[in-house]
Amino acid sequence: MARMEDVDRFMRDELIALECPEFESTPWVEAQKLAESRVAVISTAGLQRRGDRPFNLGAADYRVILGETAAEDLVMSHVSSNFDRAGYQQDMNVCFPIDRLNELAADGVIGSVAKYHYSFMGATAPEDMEAPTRQLAGLLKADDVNAVLLIPI
């Protein structure tokens, strides 16, 4: 349903008018074979551990999500009310597919799942998230991650 004709007129106008960052070219890192990939999730759903600081308007920082405890700990504090949360509330894999990734790892489809995953709050301009994202690159490499799955909300 994320087609322009499926969202209300206000949202459609907002999405069409939204200024996107411009890049002169697209960088390209050759990926490892899937079976040798250690995969981390970066979400922009405003996910946080219960008890962690909630996201607020304009937040450009991220929250750390420990894959092992996500099922009990995860809450969403995204500022926007313009997307469905009922799907996520019934099954967090709708936007944070940690169970599905663990199953792919158990089946040998991917090499392994990262210990740490991360969430931003996607209502913030991407340019404002550049510095924390570059910081994350180092943290992801320290966790031996070689493939990052980015998931919007």
Add this chain to the structure above:
Amino acid sequence: MGGLAHYLEQDGLATTQISLIRLHSEKIRPPRALWVPFELGRPLGPPNDEAFQHRVLKAALDLLAAPSGPVLADYPEEAAKATEEDMEGWVCPINLSPPAPDADDAAHHLVIESEIKSLLPWFDLAMEKRRRSNIGASGLSLEDARDVVLSFTDGEPSQAPVPGTTMAEGLRLAVDDLKAYYVDAATAQPGNASGSDIQDWFWRETAFGELLHGLRKKLMASADEDMVLAGEWFLIPSSHWLDESYYK
């Protein structure tokens, strides 16, 4: 989302991503993106459909094998929409009539308290089934979150309701926790209600939804810019406050 992919690849990490707004991915041109035709909020598709989620996830991960990019692929499978038969299985747990618009605050409070109590068995059932809830963003108990919201309908509290946040932010978090409670309870029953079905129920049929419509109008008339912002944009989805008068 696509901008983050640029930054990570520039720093040496291979990325793949799901795209919900194709137009944005066309503009940003991230290295690898899979556009999906699903409802906003459901990038992997329907809840509790493991096979479907696996297919979407695998399609996104398979883009890592692309020889060059940028790659923007379209996911070919639609998420099933609820049929009338499916919806027969989804019955709103309660149906309390909102109080009359001219009822006084005390009447509103009583109805809200009663409505929240009547949803409790369904919320408990949801917790038994899922072992998780999305309540907790504000850090308040459900009763405290309820009292915070009601206090804003009476006047304006003297201090921020959630430590470390602004007055408006605390209100928004308390509202979100209560909305999470209602949605947890409403989805405890089996059935295949879409996000918009559940939104329609919450915003059109609950007393709390009605109260938030009134609160939005009140906040938008506030002298505090933060409260105006919170009221106008962050309590109610545009699909439920938008009408033709907005464009006149």
